[in-house]
Amino acid sequence: MVKQIAIIGGGIVGATAAFYLSHLPGSEQTQVTLFDDGTGQATKAASGIISPWLSKRRNKRWYALAKAGAELYPKLVTEAQLGPDAYQQTGTIVTRKSAKDLEKLYQEALTKADHTPAMGHVTLLSSEAVQQRLPLLSNPPAGVFVSGGAKIDGANFVWNLLERAQQTNLKIISQTVSLTADGDIITEDGLQQFDQTIIATGAWMKKTLTPMGITMKIRPQKGQLIDLKLSQQLAPQSMPVLMPEGSSDIIPFNNGKLVIGATHENEGGFDLKATQVAAQQLLNNAKAFMAHLNSHQITGVRVGTRAYTDDFAPFFGRLPNRSNILVGGGLGSSGLTTGPIIGYLLAHSIFGQSTTDWQQYTKPVSQYIE
Template structure:
């Protein structure tokens, strides 16, 4: 497929003025907006981002950036996640963001059985050969894990990766949109629809843009339907809890922990702990906190930290992720709709893979060309089909 807009000039010389729309202000949309405000040629681009603010997974998420020991067999996903993790330090530096948004605290992945721990350490060494971002690898006893994460009262032995990090999804998205708004971005807090003739309908009326990035998560299916495109994507509910716990002033940089058999354990310092998140396939777009799920998350926390009760819960966050049948994301130009780019299906790895996807889509929207992203994903026709055929 030949892209409609060929590259003009990557050196920042004159570009014909472009109008670009982004639908969805989550991690992909916000990162795309940021890069569209910084890439060469951005002064000649006007970007409008539409987001209703309802259900967004990124703003409800706090994540662990540590894909290197994943059990997934999908090598395309792994390359995407690995490159996404590698992108973070540069993105945070360039956008002038602080440790309240992202911090490389290191990650501890635990295993109780000694042979399992040894196998995990061997896997880390093997993958480190092609993943410098993993950093140092250290096998820790249960006591050494507790020394690094004194919150834990029932620690397990684990493998420590110094390159692992924590990220606050809401803080990251808001900061990237703020940076972009200082340049060429206008944010409109409303839902939109698409027309069969490829216009974006909002309170401003029906407008045609040079390029449109559809980054609407699980809502992508409904949006693309009016273009005659069926997207194989479904919603998944995710919940996590925030807890007020003992503050350790000398240990504000505690590693994040991926405990075997428990929910992710993310200390943010200053007595602030996040536990979660869940993966609920049968709740659709429901954003109501579920008391049973909250109890399950608390029980996971209690198995790791003594004396934590429901009174320690300060917030319950709920969001809607987008998933595909094979749990892999998809992104790129929509077949037969050259003005439109799409990204969806990121699932629970959205905070890891989203920035890399947003960066790639921003470049394609600005410069055009015929991108080949086959190293990261299956053909888009795996997930998108014409409903008019």
């Protein structure tokens, strides 16, 4: 008998879950239906960095989850046959404002690299060495280079994962759906029932689960980033990402595309309008390192809505007393790093293949319900 699985939300969690539900043993007896209207999705608006190892965050569960997420990427990229338009391991350069703090960061990186193979090799770079790797910089800072770091284009990444899954057992329905009190799904074609459901609607999860009498402790946060076009002489291939302390990330892609971002606007809520103020602030942040940039090079502003929890930590698992409904959310600004591992673990759980102790990664889902 074919098992019917629903996924509500086609962002980084939903797309990765859909891919593995089409890829893992058991997929031949599974039909997956993904519902998503695409509105405000953080993943599709995002370009990001996979390099969690030197984060200032000290939440141990978050770090364990982010570390596992970074380790999953090479495996996922190989299995899904993803190209450099979606994911590229070019390394990351992390900076600190003082030489003392930079040396401390370097020693921390060396210690972690000894037992974290995914980090690759670690190198302390002078400002001159940074400019050699990032010739587009006019005012390069010194930094710590981590070769295992990578960059990702969220929209291409999700699109490719879903395309692979559609070749096997995935059906995508582009519409807004809602739940009944029992967790069945109300679509434009009427009520549909599924054996198991994954809910990954990001900042909209509170609204999604309200009909079931469940209130998730999630709040929205607006994020904006800008795309710029560089001249060809400043756009060599495969440059690393720059993560300057206290400023916006600088993410160079091939063919002269440069991404700066992103903002963290707690009062922005679900507003999806791009603002000139945010674009100018991001440009100014980048000009501190690239004085030659100007507003005429901005080719677009992307806007998405992140989901945050009170403790700034992601969560995932089965709903209390609703064993057929799984959730994953609250990713915040680290969604491109933590989202895939959450989708991967949820898919394994659907097939009864999960042997991982989820408590090392997340508090119980009940902790995020009012």
